Amino acid sequence: MTSLPPDQTAHSVPGHVVIVGLGPGSDDMITPEVHAALATATDVVGYIPYVNRVKPRKGLVLHASDNRVEIDRATHALQMAAAGRQVVVVSSGDPGVFAMASAVFEALEAGPSSWRTLDIRVLPGITAMLAAAAAIGAPLGHDFAAINLSDNLKPWALIERRLQLVVEAGLAMAFYNPRSKSRPHQFARALEVLRAACGEETLITFARDVTKPGQALLTVALRDATPEMADMRTVVIVGTRETRQVGKYVYTPRFAPGHNPGHKSGHTPDHMPDDTPEHLPASQSPSPSGQKEH
Numbered sequence: 001m002t003s004l005p006p007d008q009t010a011h012s013v014p015g016h017v018v019i020v021g022l023g024p025g026s027d028d029m030i031t032p033e034v035h036a037a038l039a040t041a042t043d044v045v046g047y048i049p050y051v052n053r054v055k056p057r058k059g060l061v062l063h064a065s066d067n068r069v070e071i072d073r074a075t076h077a078l079q080m081a082a083a084g085r086q087v088v089v090v091s092s093g094d095p096g097v098f099a100m101a102s103a104v105f106e107a108l109e110a111g112p113s114s115w116r117t118l119d120i121r122v123l124p125g126i127t128a129m130l131a132a133a134a135a136i137g138a139p140l141g142h143d144f145a146a147i148n149l150s151d152n153l154k155p156w157a158l159i160e161r162r163l164q165l166v167v168e169a170g171l172a173m174a175f176y177n178p179r180s181k182s183r184p185h186q187f188a189r190a191l192e193v194l195r196a197a198c199g200e201e202t203l204i205t206f207a208r209d210v211t212k213p214g215q216a217l218l219t220v221a222l223r224d225a226t227p228e229m230a231d232m233r234t235v236v237i238v239g240t241r242e243t244r245q246v247g248k249y250v251y252t253p254r255f256a257p258g259h260n261p262g263h264k265s266g267h268t269p270d271h272m273p274d275d276t277p278e279h280l281p282a283s284q285s286p287s288p289s290g291q292k293e294h
Contacts, residue, residue: 015081017118019101021094021125022053026211029126037088037123045077046090046100054090068152070100074107081118093127098148098176129174132207132235136217137249139205139237142256144172149179149190156186160193167197172243172252175236179227188227194238195222203239203250206230219250 018037023029038044043061044054051064065073077087091099101122108115133140145166149159166173179187194202200223208216208231218229222238230236243252255261 013084014119015084015086017077017081017087017089017104017120018123019089019091019095019104019121020123021091021096021099021127022050023126024093024128024131024211025209027053029131029211031123031125034123034125040086041088042086043077043080044088044090045073045080047073050090050092070103071107074100074103075111077104078107078111078115078118081120082112082115091125093129094125095122096124097127097129097146128207128210128235129176129237132205132210132217132237133174135207135210135215136205136219136237137246138251139203139239139243140172140174141252141254142172142240142242143170144174144252145169146174146176148176149187150177151183151186156189159186160189163190163193164197167194170240170256172240173238175230175238177232178230178234178236180232184227187230191222191225191227198222198238199241202241203243203245205237205239205250206234207237208234210235219245 018041020034020037022034023031038054041060043063044051045063046065047067048064051062054060054062056062063073063076074089077089081087089095089100089104091101093099095101104120108118108120129140129146145162147159147162147166151159163173175190178190194204200221202222203219204222204225205217205219206225206229208214220229239250239252242257243250253260
C-alpha cells in the first residue's frame with residue numbers, strides 16, 4: 001500500500017470515506033451521486049481494474065492494489081481519512097454485494113477507536129446480478145438468493161450445503177465468481193447438485209461481460225449446461241421450476257405455485273411503492289430529496 005504523503009498527516013480538514021459501486025461495466029450505469037463523490041475526492045482506493053476506470057485529474061491520487069488485499073486497502077483508506085483526506089473506495093457493481101463495504105467496516109472494527117467517529121458513507125451501485133437479470137427479462141421476479149461460489153472465504157462444503165437448502169426452499173439463484181482457473185471443478189459439481197435438486201429442465205442463464213461491448217447471454221436447460229459456459233466474468237442465474245422462457249425473455253412468476261392471485265377486481269397489492277414506506281401514512285412519507293445518502 002502507498003504510504004501517507006507528509007502533508008496528509010497535518011491536514012486540518014475533516015476527512016471521510018465514501019464507498020462506491022461503479023456498476024457492472026458500462027459507465028452509463030455509474031450513478032450521479034457516485035460521479036459527484038469521485039469529482040471531489042482527493043484519493044481513490046481499490047482493486048486495479050476498478051481504479052483504472054477512474055479518470056485521472058489534478059489533485060487526485062489513485063491507489064490501485066492487487067486482488068485479495070481487501071483489508072489492507074480498507075485500512076489504508078481509513079488511515080488517509082483520519083489524516084483529513086477525502087477518500088473514495090471503489091468496487092464494481094454495488095459495494096455492499098460481495099465487495100468493499102464489508103471490508104471497510106471490518107477494518108473499522110479492528111482499528112483504533114478514534115476511527116469510529118469518521119464520516120463513512122456507502123453509495124449503492126447497480127450490481128451485475130441485477131443488470132444480468134434485466135438483460136434477459138425478470139428471472140428474479142420472485143424470491144431469490146445470491147451466492148458467491150468462490151471458496152476463498154468459506155469452505156466448498158458450506159457452499160454446496162447452501163445450494164441444496166436454497167433449492168429446497170424453491171428460490172431462484174444468482175451466482176458470482178462461478179468458475180476460475182484455480183478451481184475449475186467446483187462449478188461442475190454445482191451443476192450436478194442443481195440437476196439433482198432442480199430437475200434437468202430448469203432454466204439457467206450465463207451472462208458474460210454484462211453491459212459491456214462484448215456482452216453475451218445464453219439461456220439453456222440445466223441438462224445442457226456445461227462448466228465451460230462460465231468464468232469469472234460471468235454471472236449465472238438459475239431459475240426455479242416455475243421460471244419460464246417467452247421468446248427470448250426469461251421470467252419467474254411473482255406468485256408461488258398454486259397462489260396466483262390473478263387480476264381480481266379490488267385486489268390490494270402486498271407491497272408499497274418504493275418511495276412510500278409501508279409504516280408511514282402517505283402524508284408523512286419522506287420525499288426523495290430528503291432521503292439521506294447511505
